[in-house]
Amino acid sequence: MDRRQHAVNIWLMLLPALLLLLAFTHLPVVATLFDSFHSTPKGARASVWVGLENYRVMLDDPVFRKALANNLWFAGVTIPLSIGLALMMALWVNERMAGRALLRMAYFTPTVLPMIAVANIWLFFYTPQYGLLEQISKALGLPSQNWLGDPSTALGAVTLVAVWKEAGFFMIFYLAALQSMNPSLREAAAIEGASGWTFFRRVQWPLLMPTTVFVLVNAFINGFRMVDHLFVMTRGGPDNASTLLLYYLYEVGFSFWDTAYASAITAVLVSILAGVALLQFFVLDRRVHYQ
Protein backbone atom coordinates (compact mmCIF):
# COMPACT_ATOMS: atom_id res chain seq x y z
CA MET A 1 0.00 0.00 0.00
CA ASP A 2 1.58 3.29 -1.00
CA ARG A 3 1.81 6.28 1.27
CA ARG A 4 -0.91 8.37 -0.31
CA GLN A 5 -3.40 5.53 -0.32
CA HIS A 6 -2.55 5.00 3.36
CA ALA A 7 -3.28 8.64 4.25
CA VAL A 8 -6.55 8.55 2.32
CA ASN A 9 -7.64 5.49 4.28
CA ILE A 10 -6.91 7.15 7.58
CA TRP A 11 -8.92 10.23 6.71
CA LEU A 12 -11.77 8.06 5.42
CA MET A 13 -11.98 6.48 8.87
CA LEU A 14 -12.10 9.92 10.48
CA LEU A 15 -14.45 11.45 7.95
CA PRO A 16 -17.88 10.48 9.39
CA ALA A 17 -16.96 11.69 12.88
CA LEU A 18 -15.31 14.90 11.72
CA LEU A 19 -18.11 15.78 9.28
CA LEU A 20 -20.79 15.29 11.92
CA LEU A 21 -18.84 17.27 14.50
CA LEU A 22 -18.29 20.02 11.98
CA ALA A 23 -22.00 20.14 11.13
CA PHE A 24 -23.39 19.98 14.65
CA THR A 25 -20.67 21.43 16.88
CA HIS A 26 -18.13 23.62 15.10
CA LEU A 27 -20.29 25.33 12.51
CA PRO A 28 -23.10 25.93 15.03
CA VAL A 29 -20.60 27.70 17.30
CA VAL A 30 -19.56 29.96 14.43
CA ALA A 31 -23.20 30.47 13.38
CA THR A 32 -24.13 31.31 16.96
CA LEU A 33 -21.48 34.00 17.16
CA PHE A 34 -22.46 35.33 13.74
CA ASP A 35 -26.17 35.44 14.61
CA SER A 36 -25.49 37.11 17.94
CA PHE A 37 -24.10 40.14 16.06
CA HIS A 38 -27.19 40.35 13.84
CA SER A 39 -30.86 41.13 14.38
CA THR A 40 -33.57 38.49 14.32
CA PRO A 41 -35.21 38.35 10.87
CA LYS A 42 -38.88 39.24 11.17
CA GLY A 43 -41.22 38.59 8.26
CA ALA A 44 -40.01 40.65 5.31
CA ARG A 45 -37.34 42.39 7.40
CA ALA A 46 -34.11 40.55 6.82
CA SER A 47 -31.46 40.10 9.47
CA VAL A 48 -28.95 43.00 9.64
CA TRP A 49 -25.63 43.57 11.37
CA VAL A 50 -26.23 45.16 14.78
CA GLY A 51 -22.81 44.77 16.36
CA LEU A 52 -22.98 44.35 20.11
CA GLU A 53 -26.62 45.39 20.36
CA ASN A 54 -27.85 41.97 21.52
CA TYR A 55 -25.23 41.93 24.26
CA ARG A 56 -26.16 45.46 25.30
CA VAL A 57 -29.82 44.40 25.53
CA MET A 58 -28.69 41.47 27.63
CA LEU A 59 -26.97 43.70 30.16
CA ASP A 60 -30.19 45.68 30.62
CA ASP A 61 -32.48 42.66 30.56
CA PRO A 62 -33.70 42.05 34.12
CA VAL A 63 -34.75 38.50 33.31
CA PHE A 64 -31.32 37.62 31.94
CA ARG A 65 -29.66 39.10 35.00
CA LYS A 66 -32.04 37.15 37.20
CA ALA A 67 -31.32 33.95 35.27
CA LEU A 68 -27.57 34.51 35.55
CA ALA A 69 -27.76 35.26 39.27
CA ASN A 70 -30.03 32.26 39.83
CA ASN A 71 -27.72 30.03 37.84
CA LEU A 72 -24.67 31.11 39.81
CA TRP A 73 -26.58 30.40 43.01
CA PHE A 74 -27.86 27.08 41.65
CA ALA A 75 -24.37 26.00 40.57
CA GLY A 76 -22.80 27.41 43.72
CA VAL A 77 -25.06 25.27 45.88
CA THR A 78 -25.36 22.08 43.81
CA ILE A 79 -21.63 21.72 43.12
CA PRO A 80 -20.28 21.66 46.70
CA LEU A 81 -23.34 19.99 48.16
CA SER A 82 -23.56 17.15 45.65
CA ILE A 83 -19.79 16.57 45.74
CA GLY A 84 -19.69 16.63 49.52
CA LEU A 85 -22.57 14.19 49.78
CA ALA A 86 -21.05 12.01 47.06
CA LEU A 87 -17.78 11.78 48.97
CA MET A 88 -19.58 10.93 52.19
CA MET A 89 -21.67 8.26 50.46
CA ALA A 90 -18.61 6.75 48.82
CA LEU A 91 -16.68 6.63 52.10
CA TRP A 92 -19.64 4.93 53.73
CA VAL A 93 -20.33 2.26 51.14
CA ASN A 94 -16.59 1.64 50.76
CA GLU A 95 -16.52 0.36 54.35
CA ARG A 96 -17.98 -2.89 55.57
CA MET A 97 -21.31 -1.43 56.47
CA ALA A 98 -24.49 -3.41 57.05
CA GLY A 99 -26.44 -3.63 53.78
CA ARG A 100 -23.98 -1.59 51.80
CA ALA A 101 -25.07 -3.06 48.44
CA LEU A 102 -28.59 -1.85 49.15
CA LEU A 103 -27.30 1.54 50.24
CA ARG A 104 -25.24 1.92 47.11
CA MET A 105 -28.32 1.13 45.06
CA ALA A 106 -30.41 3.66 47.00
CA TYR A 107 -27.86 6.41 46.40
CA PHE A 108 -27.35 5.61 42.73
CA THR A 109 -30.97 5.05 41.66
CA PRO A 110 -31.82 8.74 41.00
CA THR A 111 -29.06 8.76 38.38
CA VAL A 112 -30.76 6.28 36.08
CA LEU A 113 -34.20 7.90 36.26
CA PRO A 114 -35.20 10.53 33.69
CA MET A 115 -35.04 14.01 35.22
CA ILE A 116 -38.39 14.83 33.68
CA ALA A 117 -39.95 11.83 35.44
CA VAL A 118 -38.44 12.48 38.86
CA ALA A 119 -39.49 16.11 38.54
CA ASN A 120 -43.10 14.90 38.42
CA ILE A 121 -42.56 13.00 41.63
CA TRP A 122 -40.88 15.92 43.36
CA LEU A 123 -43.64 18.24 42.17
CA PHE A 124 -46.09 15.99 43.95
CA PHE A 125 -43.78 16.04 46.97
CA TYR A 126 -43.85 19.83 47.13
CA THR A 127 -47.56 20.25 46.31
CA PRO A 128 -49.29 22.65 48.72
CA GLN A 129 -51.91 21.29 51.10
CA TYR A 130 -51.62 17.57 50.36
CA GLY A 131 -48.05 16.94 49.21
CA LEU A 132 -45.82 14.80 51.42
CA LEU A 133 -43.77 17.75 52.61
CA GLU A 134 -46.94 19.54 53.64
CA GLN A 135 -48.15 16.51 55.51
CA ILE A 136 -44.89 16.25 57.38
CA SER A 137 -44.85 19.92 58.30
CA LYS A 138 -48.51 19.72 59.31
CA ALA A 139 -47.75 16.79 61.58
CA LEU A 140 -44.93 18.79 63.14
CA GLY A 141 -47.26 21.73 63.59
CA LEU A 142 -45.36 23.98 61.14
CA PRO A 143 -47.17 26.59 59.04
CA SER A 144 -48.25 25.71 55.50
CA GLN A 145 -45.76 26.57 52.78
CA ASN A 146 -46.09 26.66 48.99
CA TRP A 147 -42.52 25.64 48.24
CA LEU A 148 -42.63 26.05 44.47
CA GLY A 149 -45.10 28.94 44.39
CA ASP A 150 -43.18 31.20 46.71
CA PRO A 151 -40.37 33.20 45.04
CA SER A 152 -38.22 32.91 48.13
CA THR A 153 -38.21 29.10 48.18
CA ALA A 154 -38.73 28.06 44.52
CA LEU A 155 -35.06 28.16 43.54
CA GLY A 156 -34.03 26.28 46.67
CA ALA A 157 -36.66 23.64 45.97
CA VAL A 158 -35.45 22.97 42.41
CA THR A 159 -31.82 23.04 43.58
CA LEU A 160 -32.53 20.27 46.07
CA VAL A 161 -33.81 18.05 43.26
CA ALA A 162 -30.57 18.58 41.34
CA VAL A 163 -28.46 17.66 44.38
CA TRP A 164 -30.54 14.55 44.93
CA LYS A 165 -30.11 13.53 41.29
CA GLU A 166 -26.37 14.14 41.10
CA ALA A 167 -24.84 13.01 44.37
CA GLY A 168 -25.19 9.30 43.62
CA PHE A 169 -23.66 9.77 40.21
CA PHE A 170 -20.54 11.42 41.60
CA MET A 171 -20.37 8.85 44.38
CA ILE A 172 -19.56 6.23 41.75
CA PHE A 173 -16.35 7.98 40.74
CA TYR A 174 -15.19 8.43 44.31
CA LEU A 175 -16.04 4.82 45.03
CA ALA A 176 -14.02 3.65 42.05
CA ALA A 177 -11.03 5.69 43.24
CA LEU A 178 -11.33 4.47 46.82
CA GLN A 179 -11.49 0.86 45.72
CA SER A 180 -8.40 1.18 43.61
CA MET A 181 -6.38 2.49 46.54
CA ASN A 182 -3.63 0.29 47.87
CA PRO A 183 -4.96 -1.54 50.98
CA SER A 184 -1.52 -1.43 52.61
CA LEU A 185 -1.98 2.32 53.07
CA ARG A 186 -4.83 1.58 55.39
CA GLU A 187 -2.87 -1.07 57.23
CA ALA A 188 0.07 1.26 57.66
CA ALA A 189 -2.20 3.98 59.01
CA ALA A 190 -3.81 1.52 61.43
CA ILE A 191 -0.42 0.33 62.67
CA GLU A 192 0.66 3.91 63.19
CA GLY A 193 -2.47 4.37 65.25
CA ALA A 194 -3.94 7.08 63.03
CA SER A 195 -7.57 7.97 63.60
CA GLY A 196 -10.12 7.48 60.85
CA TRP A 197 -10.27 11.23 60.34
CA THR A 198 -6.49 11.60 60.05
CA PHE A 199 -6.41 8.74 57.57
CA PHE A 200 -9.04 10.51 55.49
CA ARG A 201 -7.39 13.92 55.65
CA ARG A 202 -3.79 12.84 55.16
CA VAL A 203 -4.16 9.83 52.87
CA GLN A 204 -7.53 9.41 51.19
CA TRP A 205 -8.36 13.03 50.42
CA PRO A 206 -5.03 13.88 48.73
CA LEU A 207 -5.17 10.67 46.70
CA LEU A 208 -8.73 11.49 45.66
CA MET A 209 -7.69 14.85 44.24
CA PRO A 210 -7.74 13.87 40.54
CA THR A 211 -11.21 12.38 41.04
CA THR A 212 -12.34 15.56 42.74
CA VAL A 213 -11.17 17.63 39.79
CA PHE A 214 -12.93 15.33 37.34
CA VAL A 215 -16.15 15.41 39.36
CA LEU A 216 -15.85 19.15 39.86
CA VAL A 217 -15.70 19.84 36.14
CA ASN A 218 -18.65 17.55 35.50
CA ALA A 219 -20.63 19.15 38.31
CA PHE A 220 -19.86 22.55 36.88
CA ILE A 221 -21.02 21.61 33.39
CA ASN A 222 -24.18 20.05 34.81
CA GLY A 223 -24.78 23.14 36.91
CA PHE A 224 -25.35 25.02 33.67
CA ARG A 225 -27.05 22.22 31.78
CA MET A 226 -29.62 20.76 34.16
CA VAL A 227 -32.90 22.49 33.45
CA ASP A 228 -35.27 19.63 32.55
CA HIS A 229 -36.95 19.70 35.94
CA LEU A 230 -37.88 23.36 35.55
CA PHE A 231 -40.22 22.48 32.69
CA VAL A 232 -42.29 20.36 35.05
CA MET A 233 -41.86 22.05 38.40
CA THR A 234 -41.86 25.83 38.00
CA ARG A 235 -41.46 26.87 34.35
CA GLY A 236 -38.86 29.28 35.69
CA GLY A 237 -41.38 31.03 37.92
CA PRO A 238 -42.87 32.41 39.99
CA ASP A 239 -41.86 35.75 38.48
CA ASN A 240 -38.59 34.22 37.13
CA ALA A 241 -37.53 33.32 40.66
CA SER A 242 -36.27 29.89 39.56
CA THR A 243 -35.26 30.49 35.95
CA LEU A 244 -31.79 29.35 34.82
CA LEU A 245 -29.69 30.39 31.82
CA LEU A 246 -30.43 27.41 29.58
CA TYR A 247 -34.12 27.58 30.44
CA TYR A 248 -34.22 31.27 29.62
CA LEU A 249 -32.32 30.53 26.40
CA TYR A 250 -35.06 28.03 25.52
CA GLU A 251 -37.80 30.58 26.22
CA VAL A 252 -36.14 33.33 24.20
CA GLY A 253 -35.32 31.03 21.30
CA PHE A 254 -38.40 28.84 21.11
CA SER A 255 -41.24 30.70 22.86
CA PHE A 256 -40.43 34.26 21.77
CA TRP A 257 -38.50 33.09 18.65
CA ASP A 258 -35.92 35.84 19.13
CA THR A 259 -33.14 33.73 17.65
CA ALA A 260 -30.52 36.48 17.53
CA TYR A 261 -30.85 37.25 21.22
CA ALA A 262 -30.97 33.52 22.00
CA SER A 263 -27.68 33.16 20.08
CA ALA A 264 -26.11 35.84 22.25
CA ILE A 265 -27.23 33.98 25.38
CA THR A 266 -25.83 30.75 23.90
CA ALA A 267 -22.51 32.51 23.32
CA VAL A 268 -22.39 33.54 26.98
CA LEU A 269 -23.22 30.02 28.16
CA VAL A 270 -20.61 28.46 25.89
CA SER A 271 -17.97 30.95 27.05
CA ILE A 272 -18.66 30.16 30.69
CA LEU A 273 -18.22 26.43 30.11
CA ALA A 274 -15.21 26.86 27.82
CA GLY A 275 -13.60 29.01 30.49
CA VAL A 276 -14.01 26.24 33.03
CA ALA A 277 -12.59 23.68 30.64
CA LEU A 278 -9.53 25.81 29.97
CA LEU A 279 -9.06 26.38 33.68
CA GLN A 280 -9.13 22.65 34.25
CA PHE A 281 -6.75 21.94 31.42
CA PHE A 282 -4.15 24.57 32.18
CA VAL A 283 -4.36 25.01 35.94
CA LEU A 284 -6.07 22.22 37.85
CA ASP A 285 -4.74 19.21 35.96
CA ARG A 286 -1.17 20.39 36.31
CA ARG A 287 -1.38 21.16 39.99
CA VAL A 288 -3.15 18.01 40.96
CA HIS A 289 -0.62 15.55 39.65
CA TYR A 290 2.43 17.32 40.96
CA GLN A 291 1.72 17.46 44.63
Place this chain on the structure above:
Amino acid sequence: MSHTTQQRLAFNEPGWLDTLAAWLLGLLWLLPLVYAVWTAFHPPEFSTRFDLSAPLTLSNFSRAWEAAPFARYFFNTTVLTAMILVAQLVISTLAAYAFARFRFRGRNLAFALVLMQLVVMPDLLVVANYKTMAQLGLIDSLLAIGLPYFASAFAIFLLRQTFMSIPKELDDAARVEGAGALQILWRVYVPLARPVYTAFALVSVSFHWNNFLWPLIVTNSVNARPLTVGLQVFSAVDQGIDWSIITAATLMSSAPLLIAFLLFQRQFVQSFMRAGIK
Protein backbone atom coordinates in the same frame (compact mmCIF):
# COMPACT_ATOMS: atom_id res chain seq x y z
CA MET B 1 0.04 -10.27 64.16
CA SER B 2 -3.35 -10.81 65.72
CA HIS B 3 -3.00 -7.44 67.34
CA THR B 4 -2.51 -5.76 63.95
CA THR B 5 -5.42 -7.57 62.38
CA GLN B 6 -7.66 -6.58 65.21
CA GLN B 7 -6.61 -2.99 64.91
CA ARG B 8 -7.19 -2.98 61.16
CA LEU B 9 -10.63 -4.44 61.59
CA ALA B 10 -11.51 -1.86 64.17
CA PHE B 11 -10.27 0.75 61.78
CA ASN B 12 -12.45 -0.69 59.03
CA GLU B 13 -15.61 -1.04 61.01
CA PRO B 14 -17.79 2.04 60.75
CA GLY B 15 -19.42 3.07 64.02
CA TRP B 16 -23.14 2.66 64.61
CA LEU B 17 -23.54 6.39 64.17
CA ASP B 18 -22.10 6.16 60.65
CA THR B 19 -24.36 3.25 59.81
CA LEU B 20 -27.40 5.07 61.13
CA ALA B 21 -26.58 8.24 59.21
CA ALA B 22 -25.87 6.30 56.02
CA TRP B 23 -29.20 4.50 56.26
CA LEU B 24 -31.13 7.66 57.05
CA LEU B 25 -29.67 9.28 53.97
CA GLY B 26 -30.38 6.14 51.94
CA LEU B 27 -34.03 6.17 52.99
CA LEU B 28 -34.27 9.86 52.25
CA TRP B 29 -32.82 9.18 48.80
CA LEU B 30 -35.38 6.46 48.12
CA LEU B 31 -38.30 8.37 49.59
CA PRO B 32 -39.49 10.07 46.37
CA LEU B 33 -39.48 6.75 44.54
CA VAL B 34 -41.27 4.92 47.35
CA TYR B 35 -43.83 7.68 47.45
CA ALA B 36 -44.40 7.41 43.69
CA VAL B 37 -44.78 3.63 43.91
CA TRP B 38 -47.34 4.03 46.68
CA THR B 39 -49.43 6.50 44.71
CA ALA B 40 -49.22 4.61 41.44
CA PHE B 41 -50.35 1.28 42.89
CA HIS B 42 -53.24 2.56 45.00
CA PRO B 43 -56.62 4.07 44.08
CA PRO B 44 -56.61 7.88 43.77
CA GLU B 45 -58.34 8.42 47.11
CA PHE B 46 -55.28 6.94 48.82
CA SER B 47 -52.71 8.91 46.83
CA THR B 48 -51.93 11.13 49.78
CA ARG B 49 -53.31 8.97 52.59
CA PHE B 50 -50.99 6.35 53.91
CA ASP B 51 -53.19 3.54 55.05
CA LEU B 52 -51.65 0.08 55.02
CA SER B 53 -55.05 -1.49 54.40
CA ALA B 54 -55.48 0.45 51.13
CA PRO B 55 -56.23 -1.92 48.23
CA LEU B 56 -53.59 -2.41 45.56
CA THR B 57 -54.52 -1.70 41.96
CA LEU B 58 -53.07 -1.55 38.46
CA SER B 59 -55.88 0.60 37.10
CA ASN B 60 -53.77 3.79 37.24
CA PHE B 61 -51.37 2.21 34.77
CA SER B 62 -54.07 1.12 32.38
CA ARG B 63 -55.75 4.51 32.59
CA ALA B 64 -52.46 6.27 31.87
CA TRP B 65 -51.67 3.88 29.02
CA GLU B 66 -55.04 4.65 27.41
CA ALA B 67 -54.94 8.40 28.05
CA ALA B 68 -51.87 9.05 25.86
CA PRO B 69 -50.07 7.25 23.03
CA PHE B 70 -47.46 5.73 25.33
CA ALA B 71 -47.01 2.72 23.07
CA ARG B 72 -45.87 5.06 20.32
CA TYR B 73 -43.62 6.98 22.73
CA PHE B 74 -41.99 3.75 23.86
CA PHE B 75 -41.46 2.73 20.27
CA ASN B 76 -39.93 6.12 19.41
CA THR B 77 -37.56 6.11 22.36
CA THR B 78 -36.46 2.55 21.69
CA VAL B 79 -35.74 3.24 18.02
CA LEU B 80 -34.05 6.52 18.91
CA THR B 81 -31.69 5.13 21.55
CA ALA B 82 -30.84 2.13 19.37
CA MET B 83 -30.18 4.31 16.34
CA ILE B 84 -27.95 6.69 18.28
CA LEU B 85 -26.03 3.87 19.92
CA VAL B 86 -25.33 2.03 16.66
CA ALA B 87 -24.24 5.22 14.90
CA GLN B 88 -22.03 6.21 17.83
CA LEU B 89 -20.35 2.82 18.03
CA VAL B 90 -19.56 2.58 14.33
CA ILE B 91 -18.45 6.18 13.87
CA SER B 92 -16.36 6.38 17.03
CA THR B 93 -14.73 3.00 16.52
CA LEU B 94 -13.37 4.09 13.14
CA ALA B 95 -12.23 7.48 14.41
CA ALA B 96 -10.72 6.12 17.62
CA TYR B 97 -8.75 3.53 15.67
CA ALA B 98 -7.34 6.17 13.34
CA PHE B 99 -6.34 8.35 16.30
CA ALA B 100 -4.90 5.48 18.32
CA ARG B 101 -2.87 3.59 15.73
CA PHE B 102 -1.80 5.92 12.94
CA ARG B 103 0.49 8.90 12.74
CA PHE B 104 -0.59 11.51 10.24
CA ARG B 105 -0.36 15.23 9.72
CA GLY B 106 -3.03 17.19 11.58
CA ARG B 107 -3.70 14.41 14.06
CA ASN B 108 -3.41 16.56 17.18
CA LEU B 109 -5.49 19.34 15.69
CA ALA B 110 -8.19 16.89 14.58
CA PHE B 111 -8.23 15.31 18.04
CA ALA B 112 -8.47 18.70 19.74
CA LEU B 113 -11.42 19.55 17.50
CA VAL B 114 -13.09 16.32 18.57
CA LEU B 115 -12.52 16.98 22.27
CA MET B 116 -14.20 20.38 21.95
CA GLN B 117 -17.54 18.58 21.98
CA LEU B 118 -16.95 17.46 25.58
CA VAL B 119 -17.53 21.04 26.66
CA VAL B 120 -19.58 22.57 23.85
CA MET B 121 -22.25 19.92 23.96
CA PRO B 122 -25.12 19.64 21.48
CA ASP B 123 -27.46 20.43 24.40
CA LEU B 124 -26.25 24.03 24.35
CA LEU B 125 -26.30 24.66 20.59
CA VAL B 126 -30.03 24.13 20.24
CA VAL B 127 -30.80 27.36 18.38
CA ALA B 128 -28.24 26.82 15.61
CA ASN B 129 -28.95 23.10 15.35
CA TYR B 130 -32.67 23.77 15.09
CA LYS B 131 -32.00 26.02 12.09
CA THR B 132 -29.90 23.29 10.48
CA MET B 133 -32.63 20.71 10.99
CA ALA B 134 -35.20 23.09 9.50
CA GLN B 135 -32.97 23.58 6.45
CA LEU B 136 -32.60 19.83 6.09
CA GLY B 137 -36.37 19.41 6.39
CA LEU B 138 -35.91 17.07 9.34
CA ILE B 139 -37.97 18.86 12.01
CA ASP B 140 -40.19 16.42 13.90
CA SER B 141 -38.25 13.29 13.03
CA LEU B 142 -36.25 10.81 15.08
CA LEU B 143 -33.25 11.43 12.84
CA ALA B 144 -33.28 15.11 13.84
CA ILE B 145 -33.17 14.17 17.52
CA GLY B 146 -30.31 11.74 16.99
CA LEU B 147 -28.06 13.42 14.41
CA PRO B 148 -26.23 15.89 16.71
CA TYR B 149 -25.25 13.00 18.98
CA PHE B 150 -24.02 10.55 16.33
CA ALA B 151 -20.42 11.68 16.62
CA SER B 152 -19.55 11.36 20.30
CA ALA B 153 -16.30 12.89 21.52
CA PHE B 154 -16.72 10.92 24.70
CA ALA B 155 -16.90 7.58 22.85
CA ILE B 156 -13.96 8.48 20.61
CA PHE B 157 -11.88 9.46 23.63
CA LEU B 158 -12.80 6.35 25.58
CA LEU B 159 -12.13 3.95 22.70
CA ARG B 160 -8.90 5.66 21.72
CA GLN B 161 -7.57 5.17 25.25
CA THR B 162 -8.56 1.52 25.12
CA PHE B 163 -7.12 0.89 21.66
CA MET B 164 -3.85 2.53 22.63
CA SER B 165 -3.45 0.06 25.49
CA ILE B 166 -3.68 -2.93 23.16
CA PRO B 167 -0.21 -4.35 22.35
CA LYS B 168 0.92 -3.52 18.85
CA GLU B 169 2.37 -7.00 18.39
CA LEU B 170 -1.17 -8.33 17.94
CA ASP B 171 -1.51 -5.91 15.04
CA ASP B 172 1.69 -7.05 13.43
CA ALA B 173 0.78 -10.70 13.81
CA ALA B 174 -2.52 -10.14 12.04
CA ARG B 175 -0.83 -8.08 9.34
CA VAL B 176 1.66 -10.86 8.65
CA GLU B 177 -1.32 -13.10 8.00
CA GLY B 178 -2.42 -10.59 5.39
CA ALA B 179 -5.27 -8.82 7.23
CA GLY B 180 -6.08 -5.22 6.22
CA ALA B 181 -6.55 -2.34 8.65
CA LEU B 182 -10.31 -2.74 8.91
CA GLN B 183 -10.02 -6.49 9.37
CA ILE B 184 -7.51 -5.98 12.17
CA LEU B 185 -9.81 -3.45 13.78
CA TRP B 186 -12.74 -5.83 13.59
CA ARG B 187 -10.91 -9.03 14.60
CA VAL B 188 -8.40 -7.75 17.16
CA TYR B 189 -9.40 -4.38 18.57
CA VAL B 190 -13.17 -4.58 18.83
CA PRO B 191 -13.26 -7.93 20.67
CA LEU B 192 -10.56 -6.82 23.12
CA ALA B 193 -12.41 -3.59 23.89
CA ARG B 194 -15.70 -5.30 24.61
CA PRO B 195 -16.02 -4.20 28.30
CA VAL B 196 -15.54 -0.60 27.21
CA TYR B 197 -18.24 -0.99 24.58
CA THR B 198 -20.62 -2.31 27.22
CA ALA B 199 -19.76 0.54 29.53
CA PHE B 200 -20.29 3.14 26.86
CA ALA B 201 -23.52 1.50 25.68
CA LEU B 202 -25.07 1.64 29.15
CA VAL B 203 -24.07 5.26 29.64
CA SER B 204 -25.31 6.24 26.19
CA VAL B 205 -28.64 4.43 26.49
CA SER B 206 -29.41 5.93 29.88
CA PHE B 207 -28.43 9.38 28.66
CA HIS B 208 -30.59 9.26 25.55
CA TRP B 209 -33.50 7.46 27.16
CA ASN B 210 -33.62 10.37 29.62
CA ASN B 211 -32.74 13.23 27.28
CA PHE B 212 -35.41 15.91 27.12
CA LEU B 213 -34.59 19.44 26.00
CA TRP B 214 -33.42 18.87 22.42
CA PRO B 215 -36.17 16.31 21.65
CA LEU B 216 -38.72 18.77 23.04
CA ILE B 217 -37.44 21.50 20.76
CA VAL B 218 -37.12 19.53 17.56
CA THR B 219 -40.36 17.50 17.71
CA ASN B 220 -43.95 18.70 17.57
CA SER B 221 -46.11 15.63 17.13
CA VAL B 222 -46.70 12.14 18.46
CA ASN B 223 -44.82 10.73 15.45
CA ALA B 224 -41.38 11.63 16.74
CA ARG B 225 -41.85 12.43 20.43
CA PRO B 226 -39.81 10.27 22.78
CA LEU B 227 -41.11 9.16 26.18
CA THR B 228 -39.66 12.06 28.14
CA VAL B 229 -41.37 14.67 25.97
CA GLY B 230 -44.55 12.60 25.80
CA LEU B 231 -44.60 12.34 29.57
CA GLN B 232 -44.15 16.08 29.98
CA VAL B 233 -46.92 16.88 27.48
CA PHE B 234 -49.13 14.31 29.16
CA SER B 235 -48.66 15.55 32.70
CA ALA B 236 -48.75 19.23 31.80
CA VAL B 237 -51.73 19.31 29.46
CA ASP B 238 -53.90 16.26 29.62
CA GLN B 239 -54.26 15.44 33.24
CA GLY B 240 -55.00 18.41 35.44
CA ILE B 241 -53.83 17.07 38.75
CA ASP B 242 -54.68 13.40 38.80
CA TRP B 243 -51.56 12.32 40.64
CA SER B 244 -52.29 8.62 40.50
CA ILE B 245 -52.24 8.65 36.71
CA ILE B 246 -49.24 10.96 36.50
CA THR B 247 -47.12 8.90 38.87
CA ALA B 248 -48.20 5.72 37.07
CA ALA B 249 -47.10 7.24 33.76
CA THR B 250 -43.89 8.46 35.38
CA LEU B 251 -43.01 5.03 36.71
CA MET B 252 -43.96 3.44 33.43
CA SER B 253 -41.55 5.63 31.47
CA SER B 254 -38.72 5.02 33.93
CA ALA B 255 -39.46 1.30 34.30
CA PRO B 256 -37.27 -0.15 31.53
CA LEU B 257 -34.15 1.62 32.79
CA LEU B 258 -35.02 1.06 36.43
CA ILE B 259 -35.60 -2.67 35.93
CA ALA B 260 -32.47 -3.00 33.82
CA PHE B 261 -30.57 -1.17 36.55
CA LEU B 262 -31.88 -3.41 39.32
CA LEU B 263 -31.09 -6.56 37.32
CA PHE B 264 -27.64 -5.50 36.16
CA GLN B 265 -26.70 -3.27 39.06
CA ARG B 266 -23.08 -4.35 39.19
CA GLN B 267 -22.54 -3.85 35.46
CA PHE B 268 -24.25 -0.47 35.58
CA VAL B 269 -22.15 0.81 38.42
CA GLN B 270 -18.95 -0.59 36.94
CA SER B 271 -19.78 0.85 33.53
CA PHE B 272 -20.31 4.31 34.91
CA MET B 273 -17.04 3.94 36.81
CA ARG B 274 -15.15 2.77 33.77
CA ALA B 275 -16.60 5.54 31.65
CA GLY B 276 -15.58 8.14 34.18
CA ILE B 277 -11.98 7.14 34.72
CA LYS B 278 -9.72 8.82 32.23
